[in-house]
Amino acid sequence: MVDLVIHLADFPLTALADPGQIEQVLMNLATNARDAMPDGGRLAITTERKDVGKNVIGAQGFRATGRYGLVTVSDSGTGMDESTRAKIFEPFFTTKEKGKGTSFRIYLPRVDELVEDVDPExxxxxxxxxxxxxxxxxxxxxxxxxxxxxxxxxxxxxxxxxxxxxxxxxxxxxxxxxxxxxxxxxxxxxxxxxxxxxxxxxxxxxxxxxxxxxxxxxxxxxxxxxxxxxxxxxxxxxxxxxxxxxxxxxxxx
Missing domain, CATH: 3.40.50.2300 (Response regulator)
Known part of the structure; x- marks a missing residue:
């Protein structure tokens, strides 16, 4: 059995993003985590606020400084090598090689205010x-x-x-x-x-x-x-x- 643990930030994290694409990414990551833990384990999803300064842009690969909403998906199953990480967004790509678990972090640029206007379409x-x-x-x-x-x-x-x-x-x-x-x-x-x-x-x-x-x-x-x-x-x-x-x-x- 896989234990699902969710830790959400205590405050809203508003980002300009496509909900369907975010949902798809989380579903793919959860599916890969499940396949990497055939004997059960722990899947954790957390959200938090993350401010990125100039000192981490080069080291972490960020394109711009700013405020981000961070979504982290972690499991206790097999790890990912470089080739695996390159394929994580491909549907149904899984790996069962032995490792030490996986943590995948998604940074979404935050917006300061929630946009109330609703697009009729x-x-x-x-x-x-x-x-x-x-x-x-x-x-x-x-x-x-x-x-x-x-x-x-x-x-x-x-x-x-x-x-x-x-x-x-x-x-x-x-x-x-x-x-x-x-x-x-x-x-x-x-x-x-x-x-x-x-x-x-x-x-x-x-x-x-x-x-x-x-x-x-x-x-x-x-x-x-x-x-x-x-x-x-x-x-x-x-x-x-x-x-x-x-x-x-x-x-x-």
Whole structure:
């Protein structure tokens, strides 16, 4: 078991940053930390205020002095060498070589005041939930649990299946209840694409969102799956998942 420890600063740290990208970075780091601790360990996330002066610019690689919000992600698992650190932002890159743990620090330039103006387009892009019934098909138990939690907290009813064969059986039993399929492409027994094609024979109008650890281009090159707007590459952020699900249900994505 991995113990998650979070220490947040006692005061707001306001930065100009894309919340979705920050969420994605933290998710990638947490995933790598989990894979580096197969026997359990400790994952710590901390935030703090950090002021950078001229004396540390050259030594630490900063481009400018100033006020920063520091986010530190630490684990007690395997360490990172130089080549590993260069790949940390690549989805699904992990290492299991022995080491002494990893601490990864993210410095975000702080702003003095919180900007209150709301961009109408950005506000409209905030993910919306719903009450529809979704069939989530994913063989990775961790991914399935996380996605299921995100969707349920947004109000959706979520049915689950561990592979394409089980999804076909569940759809045959509950076809009238299911509004959308969320299907991993590569799974044991029966993949998502084959399962979707067979389910579509039962309901030609069924809606689907494909997900995969491979990109759409990579799947297309393997002859498994073509580039489709109803596709998300894993790991996706909760915001990305909710936005895509809502768009497909509403017929806008």
């Amino acid at each position: 950005r506000e409209a892009a905030e993910p919306q939930g719903g009450t529809e019934t979704l069939l989530l098909v994913e063989d990775d138990a961790d991914v399935r649990a996380l996605a299921g939690t995100v969707l349920r907290e947004a109000g959706y009813r979520v049915l689950e299946a561990v592979d394409g064969q089980e999804s076909l059986e569940r759809f045959q039993a509950q076809a009238k209840e299911i509004d959308l399929l969320i299907m991993d492409v590569i799974m044991p027994r029966m993949g998502g694409r084959e399962a979707y094609d067979r389910i579509r024979e039962l309901d030609p109008g069924v809606k689907v969102l494909f997900i995969s650890g491979y990109t759409a281009d990579a799947l297309d090159s393997k002859g498994v799956f073509g580039n489709d707007t109803r596709f998300l590459a894993k790991p996706m952020s909760p915001v990305q998942l909710l936005q895509k699900v809502r768009a497909i249900l509403d017929g806008t994505g």
